[in-house]
Amino acid sequence: MTDEPLLSVEGLTTEFDTDNGVLTAVDGIDFEIPRGETVCLVGESGSGKTVASESITRIVPTPPGEVTGSVRFDGQEITSLSESELREIRGGRIAHVFQNPQDALNHCYTVGWQIVEAVQTHEPDTSEEEARERAIELLNDVGVANAAARLDDYPHEFSGGQKQRVMIAMALVTNPDLLIADEPTTALDVTVQAQILNLLEELQEEYSMSILFVTHDLGVVAQIADHVVVMYAGKVMERGTVEEIFDDPSHPYTRALLECLPGQARSAEGIPGTLPSPIDPPDGCRFAPRCDYAVEECTAGDQPPEEPLTDTHAVSCVHYQQGYDPSTVKTEFTQEDGTVTGGVSGD
Ligand SMILES: Nc1ncnc2c1ncn2[C@@H]1O[C@H](COP(=O)(O)OP(=O)(O)OP(=O)(O)O)[C@@H](O)[C@H]1O
Numbered sequence: 001m002t003d004e005p006l007l008s009v010e011g012l013t014t015e016f017d018t019d020n021g022v023l024t025a026v027d028g029i030d031f032e033i034p035r036g037e038t039v040c041l042v043g044e045s046g047s048g049k050t051v052a053s054e055s056i057t058r059i060v061p062t063p064p065g066e067v068t069g070s071v072r073f074d075g076q077e078i079t080s081l082s083e084s085e086l087r088e089i090r091g092g093r094i095a096h097v098f099q100n101p102q103d104a105l106n107h108c109y110t111v112g113w114q115i116v117e118a119v120q121t122h123e124p125d126t127s128e129e130e131a132r133e134r135a136i137e138l139l140n141d142v143g144v145a146n147a148a149a150r151l152d153d154y155p156h157e158f159s160g161g162q163k164q165r166v167m168i169a170m171a172l173v174t175n176p177d178l179l180i181a182d183e184p185t186t187a188l189d190v191t192v193q194a195q196i197l198n199l200l201e202e203l204q205e206e207y208s209m210s211i212l213f214v215t216h217d218l219g220v221v222a223q224i225a226d227h228v229v230v231m232y233a234g235k236v237m238e239r240g241t242v243e244e245i246f247d248d249p250s251h252p253y254t255r256a257l258l259e260c261l262p263g264q265a266r267s268a269e270g271i272p273g274t275l276p277s278p279i280d281p282p283d284g285c286r287f288a289p290r291c292d293y294a295v296e297e298c299t300a301g302d303q304p305p306e307e308p309l310t311d312t313h314a315v316s317c318v319h320y321q322q323g324y325d326p327s328t329v330k331t332e333f334t335q336e337d338g339t340v341t342g343g344v345s346g347d
């Protein structure tokens with residue numbers, strides 16, 4: 001029972017009814033979040049990462065959005081739950097942290113008031129006194145200095161990094177099993193970003209939570225992921241453990257993303273071309289129009305089915321389907337420290 005992943009998503013699809021037609025932001029994706037581990041959803045801007053993460057608990061705006069597919073959370077299918085049952089999970093066992101804490105915190109109330117309110121919403125029998133104690137504990141847990149004194153400060157009296165710590169504290173009020181964090185460090189400078197990532201890792205242990213971390217930054221992925229799901233244009237291109245993705249990147253898109261890291265071949269210019277329109281995506285592999293390795297088969301039919309490479313590693317690319325030679329894709333890949341990995345010559 002405990003081997004079962006905390007969350008498994010199958011065929012998750014989110015469509016928006018727009019003036020220009022049906023926009024498929026997430027198009028039948030599968031992934032799992034093991035218990036107590038961190039899964040990173042990574043991909044360029046517009047890949048569908050946010051919509052995918054918000055579709056799990058259906059916080060996408062519906063309408064215009066429509067979410068279909070299966071989401072199993074701790075053994076329970078949650079897609080068929082009523083709105084009120086879902087709301088209970090959303091504000092409880094699954095918590096969200098967003099990119100901009102200033103949007104989520106109310107400017108008009110003290111930080112303490114907001115945490116106390118969250119505590120009392122979760123546990124209505126808690127007294128004001130107990131809720132304040134709990135708020136202090138939470139602020140201590142997330143590394144806000146002088147927690148007791150800071151309860152009476154307003155959000156604008158906190159720095160960007162501290163505000164994000166407060167948001168994380170609010171997410172922890174319910175002792176969630178899963179924390180979904182969408183680019184929680186993108187608005188912060190690198191030093192603060194690293195501190196918040198360390199904090200999340202510590203809290204993960206302390207609260208034994210799983211984390212779904214949404215980011216476009218592979219540097220962040222390297223720091224905190226156990227597993228990685230690489231998304232592009234609403235589809236999953238590749239998934240694997242963090243070692244598999246960095247040491248043996250298999251989809252040309254994953255390889256192209258890695259080449260954009262500082263010190264790599266494409267760090268200056270990025271991947272040439274742009275994402276296809278989610279209203280009218282191309283046939284075949286979504287990445288084919290930008291892919292250095294695309295052949296005719298890549299541009300016909302649907303996104304190739306995922307081909308398992310190991311128990312934990314799978315790739316959606318025609319070059320890995322039966323009868324194809326992976327060496328077509330696997331040219332040498334030089335890491336920042338000079339080691340060559342993933343290449344046929346290096347194997
Ligand atoms: N409410 C909405 N209505 C219509 N289209 C939407 C809505 N929300 C998102 N989309 C579209 O869905 C697609 C995926 O967007 P999403 O925000 O999930 O991308 P992302 O990978 O999180 O990008 P970023 O890194 O910029 O946050 C985009 O084409 C976006 O315009």
Ligand code: NI
Pocket residue numbers: 049050051182
């Ligand atoms: Ni996003």
